Amino acid sequence: MSRPISSWAAETSAIFAKEWRSELRTRYALNTVGLFAFTTLVVVSMALGPIGASPEARQFLPVLLWLILLFAASAGLPRTFVHEEEIHTATALRLAARPVSLFCGKALYNLTLILALELLIAPLFAAMLQMPVAHPARLAVVLAGGGYGLAIGSTLIAAMVAQARARGPLFAVLAFPVLLPLLKFAIEATLAASLGETTGATLSLILLYDATLTVASLMLFPAIWNP
Amino acid sequence: MTASDDALPAPLTTLTFDGLRRNFGRLPVLRGVSGTVESRQLLLISGSNGSGKSTLLRCLAGLLSPQRGTIECRVEGKLLDVEDRRRALGFVSPDLELYPELTTLENLEFFSRLRGVDPLRGGELLDEIGLPRDRAAGALSSGMTQRLRWVWALLHQPPILLLDEPFQNLDKNGRADVLRMLNRHLETGLAVVANPDHLELPHVASHLVLGG
Numbered sequence: 549m550s551r552p553i554s555s556w557a558a559e560t561s562a563i564f565a566k567e568w569r570s571e572l573r574t575r576y577a578l579n580t581v582g583l584f585a586f587t588t589l590v591v592v593s594m595a596l597g598p599i600g601a602s603p604e605a606r607q608f609l610p611v612l613l614w615l616i617l618l619f620a621a622s623a624g625l626p627r628t629f630v631h632e633e634e635i636h637t638a639t640a641l642r643l644a645a646r647p648v649s650l651f652c653g654k655a656l657y658n659l660t661l662i663l664a665l666e667l668l669i670a671p672l673f674a675a676m677l678q679m680p681v682a683h684p685a686r687l688a689v690v691l692a693g694g695g696y697g698l699a700i701g702s703t704l705i706a707a708m709v710a711q712a713r714a715r716g717p718l719f720a721v722l723a724f725p726v727l728l729p730l731l732k733f734a735i736e737a738t739l740a741a742s743l744g745e746t747t748g749a750t751l752s753l754i755l756l757y758d759a760t761l762t763v764a765s766l767m768l769f770p771a772i773w774n775p
Numbered sequence: 776m777t778a779s780d781d782a783l784p785a786p787l788t789t790l791t792f793d794g795l796r797r798n799f800g801r802l803p804v805l806r807g808v809s810g811t812v813e814s815r816q817l818l819l820i821s822g823s824n825g826s827g828k829s830t831l832l833r834c835l836a837g838l839l840s841p842q843r844g845t846i847e848c849r850v851e852g853k854l855l856d857v858e859d860r861r862r863a864l865g866f867v868s869p870d871l872e873l874y875p876e877l878t879t880l881e882n883l884e885f886f887s888r889l890r891g892v893d894p895l896r897g898g899e900l901l902d903e904i905g906l907p908r909d910r911a912a913g914a915l916s917s918g919m920t921q922r923l924r925w926v927w928a929l930l931h932q933p934p935i936l937l938l939d940e941p942f943q944n945l946d947k948n949g950r951a952d953v954l955r956m957l958n959r960h961l962e963t964g965l966a967v968v969a970n971p972d973h974l975e976l977p978h979v980a981s982h983l984v985l986g987g
Contacts, residue, residue: 639870
């Protein structure tokens with residue numbers, strides 16, 4: 549039974565709104581992601597100091613930034629689907645929502661969460677570790693592109709993990725091969741943007757990765773959600 | 776008067792399943808179960824614990840795939856695929872919960888938007904069954920939670936109701952309320968009920984007993 553795009557959009561926005569309403573009531577992901585990112589940032593800053601002042605050490609800063617973002621995302625984003633299984637709301641959702649609408653609504657929620665995290669952490673990171681930012685606009689585009697890939701990948705992997713019993717270690721095991729190329733491109737592009745070099749080629753790779761992952765996720769998700 | 780005038784009108788909705796088999800690991804739970812039910816009829820399923828009543832209902836709901844056998848569901852003559860079947864039915868089950876941090880009304884408004892139903896209907900059903908609109912679903916008693924499951928299942932006026940232990944935790948008034956709702960549903964729709972409580976149910980067309 550084909551459905552109009554307006555119906556798909558209404559379902560997606562309903563799921564997105566429900567996710568944020570639930571999150572603002574429980575604050576689980578906000579607290580977990582925010583606290584993890586902030587604590588890690590403070591530890592890194594205290595241990596290494598303002599290493600951005602040293603030209604030799606600058607190349608390591610994007611690595612640290614993306615590791616903080618990755619681990620903070622890993623701590624909170626898988627909850628989108630795992631929580632549905634844990635509190636037994638997944639059955640109601642399976643019966644009421646189209647899989648594609650569900651995926652889009654959850655991915656959109658994860659994307660806004662990770663963009664908010666980047667908005668909070670990236671300026672603090674640059675300030676505390678004295679990371680040079682030669683092209684702030686390019687850096688913002690790289691962070692948005694990397695964050696999008698992280699959100700889509702995390703949503704898809706979270707759906708797989710939610711079906712399994714050993715949920716804790718499984719997210720890390722599945723996320724590693726899926727997100728590794730994205731992290732490599734994002735680190736390279738972040739370094740280039742911070743040093744004022746051209747980011748065009750690497751940014752294209754990030755966007756290509758994002759597009760591929762989006763298409764693959766939309767195709768795979770219905771089979772993962774309704775095995 | 777022609778022969779077609781004499782014939783009964785074709786049922787709006789039919790649900791037929793044939794030779795359903797489902798194992799969990801090596802344990803066979805459903806062993807070739809068959810049945811059929813149509814509009815204005817109720818199929819009663821009974822059997823001892825572990826006989827496969829809930830598994831059968833989950834297969835019919837499209838939540839679990841049978842390893843063998845076929846399920847055919849027609850609504851207004853149209854054969855539904857498994858995705859449309861999921862959305863065309865109402866399901867009451869002990870495994871089904873709504874969001875505990877949202878109020879009863881917020882839960883129903885959310886599912887109304889997913890199902891393309893008038894958002895006011897949830898509030899009307901809550902009033903009819905005597906549930907508060909503004910209480911968090913997680914703060915309801917077990918009997919109230921069961922009433923909320925019924926409201927959730929009937930929210931989109933589904934042609935098919937699948938009911939797994941639908942009367943559990945309900946008091947006398949609660950049972951009367953949901954039986955009234957079931958009667959109203961059976962004026963046009965069909966129902967499959969896994970009922971271990973041996974209650975008198977309306978419109979029972981056939982009775983399927985699953986072996987333990």
